[in-house]
Amino acid sequence: MNDIPKAVFTTRGAQSVRRERAKAQSMKDADASLERSGGRKRDADPKVLKMWQDAYVASGPIEDEIGKLKREHERPLLAQGGAGFARSLIATGLVDKFFLLVHPVALGKGLPIFTGLEKPLALELESSTVFPAVATGLVYRPTRGPSSP
Numbered sequence: 087m088n089d090i091p092k093a094v095f096t097t098r099g100a101q102s103v104r105r106e107r108a109k110a111q112s113m114k115d116a117d118a119s120l121e122r123s124g125g126r127k128r129d130a131d132p133k134v135l136k137m138w139q140d141a142y143v144a145s146g147p148i149e150d151e152i153g154k155l156k157r158e159h160e161r162p163l164l165a166q167g168g169a170g171f172a173r174s175l176i177a178t179g180l181v182d183k184f185f186l187l188v189h190p191v192a193l194g195k196g197l198p199i200f201t202g203l204e205k206p207l208a209l210e211l212e213s214s215t216v217f218p219a220v221a222t223g224l225v226y227r228p229t230r231g232p233s234s235p
Contacts, residue, residue: 088138091141091142091159092138092141092142093141093142093143093144093151093155094141094142094143094144095144095145095148095151095167095171096143096144096145097145142155148174148175148178149178149180152175152178152180153180156180162182165181168197169197169198169199170197172199173199173200173201173202176199176200176203176207177202177203177204179228181228182227182228183212183225183226183227184209184224184225184226184227185223185224185225186223186224186225186226187221187222187223187224188221188222188223188224189220189221190219190221207228208228208229209226209227209228209229210226210227210228210229211224211225211226212225212226212227213225
């Protein structure tokens with residue numbers, strides 16, 4: 087993951103991302119977690135830090151930014167983030183596949199990602215993988231035909 091290009095999506099502007107990069111908070115948090123777990127602390131690899139610090143900051147309209155990234159990169163894009171980011175991506179209609187993990191736990195609450203759709207989104211199961219006693223991985227792709235309720 088460290089070796090692939092990265093884009094950071096923000097609604098707070100590029101300046102806030104630059105401040106966060108300068109702090110390198112994620113590395114500090116990882117080091118603290120490692121120390122708490124009894125692991126040996128190690129210095130961050132400067133090459134890896136640079137790869138993360140040089141991430142493209144996408145602060146324009148999400149549809150434009152995703153379109154630009156898709157045009158510029160031949161490889162598939164992988165998006166990771168919270169439910170709000172996922173909802174924003176889904177609303178663009180530019181998501182080609184959904185990789186979902188179903189964990190055998192009923193929480194009774196949570197943050198849904200498929201809320202606020204303008205119309206139903208028909209999905210077709212492409213594959214599934216059962217990870218024994220852990221989770222089930224499901225890969226869905228949107229069907230391009232008429233949506234059904």
